[in-house]
Amino acid sequence: MATQQSRSAARLMMAPAVVLLLGWMLVPLTMTLYFSFKKYLPLRGGDLGWVGFENYARFLTSSAFWPSVQTTLVIVGGVLAITVVLGIFLAILLNQPMWGQGMVRILVIAPFFVMPTVSALVWKNMFMDPNYGLLAHLWKLFGATPVEWLSQASLPSIIMIVSWQWLPFATLILLTAIQSLDSEQLEAAEMDGAPAHKRFAYITLPHLGRAITVVILIQTIFLLSIFAEIFVTTGGAFGTKTLSYLIFQRVLESQNVGLGSAGGVYAIILANIVAYFLVRIVGKNLDA
Amino acid sequence: MARSIAPRRKAINTLLAWSIGFLIFFPILWTILTSFKTEATAIANPPVFIGFDWTLENYQAVMERSNYGRFLWNSIVIAGGSTILGILIAIPAAWSMAFVPSKRTKDILLWMLSTKMLPAVGVLYPIYLLFIRMGLLDTKIGLMIVLMLINLPIIVWMLYTYFKEIPGEILEAARMDGATLREEVIYILTPMAIPGIASTLLLNVILAWNEAFWTLNLTAAKAAPLTAFIASYSSPEGLFYAKLSAASTMAIAPILILGWFSQKQLVSGLTFGAVK
Amino acid sequence: MGRITLDKVSKSFGDVEVIPPLDLTIEDGEFTVFVGPSGCGKSTLLRLIAGLEDITSGQIRIDSEDATNVPPAKRGLAMVFQSYALYPHMSVRKNIAFPMKMAGIDQAEQDKRIDAAAKALNLTDYLDRRPGQLSGGQRQRVAIGRAIVREPAAFLFDEPLSNLDAALRVGMRLEISELHERLKTTMIYVTHDQVEAMTMADKIVVLQAGVIEQVGSPLELYERPCNKFVAGFIGSPKMNFIEGKEAANLGATTIGIRPEHISISTTEGQWKGTVGVAEHLGSDTFLYIHADVSPNETMTVRVDGEFSARHGDTVYLTPRAERIHKFGADGLRIE
Numbered sequence: 001m002a003t004q005q006s007r008s009a010a011r012l013m014m015a016p017a018v019v020l021l022l023g024w025m026l027v028p029l030t031m032t033l034y035f036s037f038k039k040y041l042p043l044r045g046g047d048l049g050w051v052g053f054e055n056y057a058r059f060l061t062s063s064a065f066w067p068s069v070q071t072t073l074v075i076v077g078g079v080l081a082i083t084v085v086l087g088i089f090l091a092i093l094l095n096q097p098m099w100g101q102g103m104v105r106i107l108v109i110a111p112f113f114v115m116p117t118v119s120a121l122v123w124k125n126m127f128m129d130p131n132y133g134l135l136a137h138l139w140k141l142f143g144a145t146p147v148e149w150l151s152q153a154s155l156p157s158i159i160m161i162v163s164w165q166w167l168p169f170a171t172l173i174l175l176t177a178i179q180s181l182d183s184e185q186l187e188a189a190e191m192d193g194a195p196a197h198k199r200f201a202y203i204t205l206p207h208l209g210r211a212i213t214v215v216i217l218i219q220t221i222f223l224l225s226i227f228a229e230i231f232v233t234t235g236g237a238f239g240t241k242t243l244s245y246l247i248f249q250r251v252l253e254s255q256n257v258g259l260g261s262a263g264g265v266y267a268i269i270l271a272n273i274v275a276y277f278l279v280r281i282v283g284k285n286l287d288a
Numbered sequence: 289m290a291r292s293i294a295p296r297r298k299a300i301n302t303l304l305a306w307s308i309g310f311l312i313f314f315p316i317l318w319t320i321l322t323s324f325k326t327e328a329t330a331i332a333n334p335p336v337f338i339g340f341d342w343t344l345e346n347y348q349a350v351m352e353r354s355n356y357g358r359f360l361w362n363s364i365v366i367a368g369g370s371t372i373l374g375i376l377i378a379i380p381a382a383w384s385m386a387f388v389p390s391k392r393t394k395d396i397l398l399w400m401l402s403t404k405m406l407p408a409v410g411v412l413y414p415i416y417l418l419f420i421r422m423g424l425l426d427t428k429i430g431l432m433i434v435l436m437l438i439n440l441p442i443i444v445w446m447l448y449t450y451f452k453e454i455p456g457e458i459l460e461a462a463r464m465d466g467a468t469l470r471e472e473v474i475y476i477l478t479p480m481a482i483p484g485i486a487s488t489l490l491l492n493v494i495l496a497w498n499e500a501f502w503t504l505n506l507t508a509a510k511a512a513p514l515t516a517f518i519a520s521y522s523s524p525e526g527l528f529y530a531k532l533s534a535a536s537t538m539a540i541a542p543i544l545i546l547g548w549f550s551q552k553q554l555v556s557g558l559t560f561g562a563v564k
Numbered sequence: 565m566g567r568i569t570l571d572k573v574s575k576s577f578g579d580v581e582v583i584p585p586l587d588l589t590i591e592d593g594e595f596t597v598f599v600g601p602s603g604c605g606k607s608t609l610l611r612l613i614a615g616l617e618d619i620t621s622g623q624i625r626i627d628s629e630d631a632t633n634v635p636p637a638k639r640g641l642a643m644v645f646q647s648y649a650l651y652p653h654m655s656v657r658k659n660i661a662f663p664m665k666m667a668g669i670d671q672a673e674q675d676k677r678i679d680a681a682a683k684a685l686n687l688t689d690y691l692d693r694r695p696g697q698l699s700g701g702q703r704q705r706v707a708i709g710r711a712i713v714r715e716p717a718a719f720l721f722d723e724p725l726s727n728l729d730a731a732l733r734v735g736m737r738l739e740i741s742e743l744h745e746r747l748k749t750t751m752i753y754v755t756h757d758q759v760e761a762m763t764m765a766d767k768i769v770v771l772q773a774g775v776i777e778q779v780g781s782p783l784e785l786y787e788r789p790c791n792k793f794v795a796g797f798i799g800s801p802k803m804n805f806i807e808g809k810e811a812a813n814l815g816a817t818t819i820g821i822r823p824e825h826i827s828i829s830t831t832e833g834q835w836k837g838t839v840g841v842a843e844h845l846g847s848d849t850f851l852y853i854h855a856d857v858s859p860n861e862t863m864t865v866r867v868d869g870e871f872s873a874r875h876g877d878t879v880y881l882t883p884r885a886e887r888i889h890k891f892g893a894d895g896l897r898i899e
Contacts (some may be wrong), residue, residue, distance in 0.1 A: 003618045005635055009469050010388035013380030017444055018396065020377065024437045025403050027418070028411030035413065090308065098302040106548055107309035109555075110316050113547040115498035117518045118536045122319050126529055132331040134318065141334075167312065172555045221404050228500035232519065247409040252505075257413050264410025271405040279398050460616050461649035464720075465663035465710065466637040475662075479653045 029268070036261035043255045055262035064246055065263075069270065071155065072242040076223045078159040079166060080216055086163075087170030087215065088208065092200075094171070095178045105172075112168040120232035123161045124150060154238035162229055166222075170215045177211035178204065217278055224271055243267050316540075323347070323533035330529035346534035353531075354517060356538055363513035363542075365428050366503070367496035370435035371443075371489055377436075378443040379485075383473060385444070386451035387459060397448065400441040408438075408501050419506060426508045434506065435496045442495070443488055450484025451477070487553035490546070494554075497543045514539040566627065566717035566750030567592045568613060573622035575605075575612055575774075582608055583774035585622060590718075590752060590767070592627075595744050598754045599761040600771035600797070606754045607722055609771070613752065614720050615639050626717060637666070642711035643720040646727065648703045650695035656682075656706050657691040663714045674713075681709040684743075701732045708743070718750035725760065737763060758798050762786070770794050792895040795820050801850065803889070804863045810835075816890035816898055823850070823866040825887035830873075833880025837863065839873045846870065855881060 036055055039048040059065060094104060111119065127133050128149035136146035149157040181204060189199045225244055234240045236249060247267055251260030322330050324342045350356060385393045415434070416425070424430030454477065462476045478485065500515045507516055518539045521532050547554065568590040575583040583605045590596045598606040611617045613624060615636035624631050631639050642663070651659050657678060664674045682688045685705040695703055704724060711719055721740070725733045741764050744751050755761055761768050762782045770777040770785065770793075778790045782798075789795035795803050803820045811819045827833070828851065837855030840862055849871040852862045865881060873879060890898040 003616065003635075006388050006469075007390075010384035014384040014396070016377050017381035017400070017440060020437060021400055021403050021440060025406060028414040029406070031414030031417070032411055093301065093305050093308070096301040096305075097298050098305050099298070100302065100306070104305045104309040106551065107313040109547065109551050110313050110544065113494060113498075113544045114316065114540050115515055115518065115543075116500050117504075117515050118319075118540050119315070121518065121521060121532060122315055122536055125532060126318060126322065127315065132333075132529065134335060137333060137335055164312070164315070176555055217401075221401070224405060225408050225501065227408070228504070228515070228519075231500075231504070244407050244409045247407070248412070251409070251413050260413065261410075264407065264412075267407035267410045271407055272402075275402045275405045279402065455647060455649065457645045457647050457649040458651060460614075460636075461643065461645055461710075462651075462662070463616070463636045464614060464641065464643040465714070466666035467662075468637065471666060476651055480651070482653075 032261045040258040059262045068243045068246040082163040083170040090171040091174035109168045116228035120229045124233045323537045346530045359517035369432040371492040374436045374443045382447035428511045446488040569625040571623040576620045595766045597761040597765035604771040605774035640717040642716035644707045646723040648707040660709045677713040721753040801864045817893040818891040820889040821883040823864040825884045833882040835881040839877045
């Protein structure tokens with residue numbers, strides 16, 4: 001259904017979205033690149049001239065850099081693994097016949113609506129506080145010494161908080177996918193003598209492929225930029241400094257815009273590497 | 289056809305699912321319960337679940353401490369405004385991609401999505417500078433624009449997947465019936481895609497409502513939404529669980545209720561067309 | 565008025581030429597059917613006329629005005645789609661009113677035309693329903709109603725009956741034919757079903773691979789198919805083709821004989837064969853025969869009324885000599 005007229009109309013109608021996003025991408029990116037080659041300290045003299053690649057070198061060699069990249073990847077990978085695995089389990093469970101399925105769905109989806117600042121605050125104070133937190137009470141109940149979650153097990157704690165927020169998303173998408181699975185396929189496999197675990201491995205799991213792809217894609221996009229959870233809980237201490245957070249500290253806390261911008265460029269490169277792989281997977285799996 | 293399932297198995301499923309559902313929901317439930325406790329009961333050891341004297345004093349305290357109404361209003365305006373702005377820009381774009389696809393359509397979609405992967409911190413300072421220069425810092429309109437831009441790829445993609453489900457023949461019929469492009473979009477496409485547009489709206493209101501990087505970093509007093517309202521409770525100066533809970537409940541309640549009412553539409557939209 | 569002229573019209577998708585340059589004139593008031601196997605370009609040709617696709621080269625004229633670059637909305641044509649393409653969110657009344665609303669026709673006139681169309685199409689009781697609440701045949705009628713009220717220069721039908729069940733199809737076929745008799749408006753009708761073509765058309769255009777094989781009235785095509793393809797495509801059951809010596813005797817590479825032009829006997833005749841399957845319909849009997857002259861393909865014979873024969877019976881076939889079609893090595897008809 002494409003005539004010359006509709007094609008040019010299409011270009012025109014796509015233009016606002018494309019131009020806006022292009023501007024949103026290019027303008028700040030150019031400015032970030034510009035600052036990254038400068039010594040720029042807004043509160044201590046402002047623009048102090050060009051410094052070439054000094055910021056890049058400093059950022060790369062700073063002791064915080066590689067750990068922050070590692071932290072970022074651990075958080076993203078950890079949350080993805082937990083939400084996908086638990087999500088598949090929960091989706092299968094919720095797809096079973098039961099009483100009050102709608103109500104359970106409502107309970108399960110709830111964390112998705114909670115703003116990250118709130119969930120971080122609630123978890124930090126009311127659950128993970130070593131004195132008054134509910135988990136501390138639980139530990140004491142069994143005679144154990146309460147864990148100081150956010151300092152002793154800071155990274156797993158954050159992964160847990162973020163997983164709690166994203167598990168509903170994964171579960172519901174996977175549940176929708178499972179519900180769309182033709183039950184005749186499973187029945188045919190059952191007639192062919194396939195036991196339950198093989199039916200799962202050879203029919204259910206492949207059927208979920210596209211849904212899992214979407215879960216991974218969307219979550220990665222949001223997880224790469226998690227901020228509030230760290231800002232509120234540890235403030236980047238105890239090895240929870242992600243690359244994003246490190247840059248945030250350089251720019252806002254130390255007010256070193258040049259250095260932070262160089263970090264920003266690194267973060268953009270990292271995001272692009274991740275995006276490249278994601279797009280390759282997704283491009284294959286989604287008939288976009 | 290569904291086979292009859294042994295009642296025992298159904299009972300086990302029910303028990304297991306409800307337990308897990310309860311566990312997942314528990315932090316929210318606990319927050320809501322705590323918001324009705326006194327500060328002393330809130331940190332009581334062992335913790336008290338239901339049997340306490342319910343009080344509204346925390347809500348009063350929170351209201352006195354900060355102007356909840358203004359934060360709420362800012363949240364509504366920013367989330368709603370950015371979503372409407374986004375939809376208006378995204379509908380034509382999604383129309384183009386769904387009904388006049390070209391070889392580049394898929395690339396453009398993926399490119400749009402990849403702009404969402406650009407780390408916000410990387411461009412925070414430039415945006416901050418631009419906002420100061422343009423007088424947008426700490427304004428609702430400024431935040432609306434930024435949140436619209438960060439969610440635009442998602443809106444376009446969701447609408448695209450919905451539009452693709454609409455048979456092209458119907459739009460062609462409209463064209464044969466003498467409708468101009470504008471009339472085709474207004475009278476035929478949009479009403480047919482109402483469910484899809486509604487769930488796109490919803491998801492974006494939720495995303496914008498909960499967005500906590502730009503809303504924290506680009507606002508101060510005037511335009512601060514509920515994310516900032518709640519962040520002010522993260523300061524360590526004496527923690528009050530009950531008041532924190534009351535504030536948290538007030539921050540999440542509007543969107544939680546909206547979300548619950550619309551969860552069916554929302555879920556279908558979230559799958560991004562990957563699941564039929 | 566609705567005279568449509570295609571002048572060296574061609575269409576390519578990328579490097580693939582789906583319709584090589586072709587000329588065709590559809591006279592005002594004519595019922596023209598484009599027929600051909602699926603993928604022959606008949607729907608594409610219709611969409612070119614509608615303006616839903618650009619032509620790659622050539623010119624389309626509607627009433628001798630160049631319409632090549634006129635958008636579909638402005639060509640004054642109405643189209644009935646295979647899927648009916650009704651607007652699901654509008655009532656039947658609003659569906660039918662939509663083209664008039666777009667044309668800015670005043671409300672009183674709209675109501676008048678809707679009532680007339682609804683009456684003609686038996687839709688009066690359904691005007692306030694949504695398309696989803698209608699049966700397939702009713703939806704089809706709504707689609708036609710929506711086309712009628714515009715009073716177009718020509719109607720374009722894109723396989724409009726293919727989604728209906730067999731019984732309904734016959735009824736709708738008659739309704740459309742009657743509509744044409746009444747309105748006397750040009751109609752272009754696309755179908756892959758040669759029965760529809762034969763029964764409805766004033767003029768049939770047989771297409772294959774984007775090329776017009778033959779244009780003519782149904783009987784012209786039946787009696788004098790200009791090549792083997794048309795001969796095989798038009799007529800039901802299909803024409804029998806015989807090659808080899810039998811054809812060479814008549815100075816042809818292939819000869820064709822329709823099933824209804826063969827007489828059958830259990831005792832004597834020109835060609836000997838055995839019965840494979842016999843279908844007894846009461847009114848006719850169809851026999852599928854393994855004949856010696858056609859070793860590779862079964863021959864079909866149609867006998868009026870009942871003819872008792874069973875699998876394995878030996879029969880003799882005699883073609884009516886004046887009804888034998890002769891084709892050369894290039895597939896073209898030899899006179």
